Amino acid sequence: MVSWKDGSTSYIPLREMKNSYPVETAEYAISNQINTKPPFIWWVPYVLRKRERLISKVEKGKTQYWHHTHKYGIELPKSASEALEIDRKTELHSGMTQ
Numbered sequence: 001m002v003s004w005k006d007g008s009t010s011y012i013p014l015r016e017m018k019n020s021y022p023v024e025t026a027e028y029a030i031s032n033q034i035n036t037k038p039p040f041i042w043w044v045p046y047v048l049r050k051r052e053r054l055i056s057k058v059e060k061g062k063t064q065y066w067h068h069t070h071k072y073g074i075e076l077p078k079s080a081s082e083a084l085e086i087d088r089k090t091e092l093h094s095g096m097t098q
Helices: 014-020 022-031 043-067 080-094
Strands: none
Touching: 014 022, 022 043
16 A cells, blocks of 8 residues: 555556566665565665665766866866856857857
C-alpha cells in the first residue's frame, strides 16, 4: 500500500514500485528493516550503488563544464551576460547586422 502526497492510498505491486521509484523503495526497505528479506536482499545494495555512481558522474560533469572554455572550437558561456557578449562579438566578426 502506497500513501501519496495528496493523502490518498492505493495498492501497487512491488515490481512496479521497484521500477518506478527505485531509490525511494530501497530507502523505505532500509528504514523499515526489510532490506534483508528475499525481495530486497540483493536489489537494495545494487540500487544504492547505482545512485551513488550517477551522483558522482553528475558532479564530475559539472566540474568539467566549468573548466572548459571551448567545445568544438566554439566558446562556451558561463552566464547569460557572457552569452550576450559572445553573440555581440560573433555578429561583429561575421558582418551580420540587425
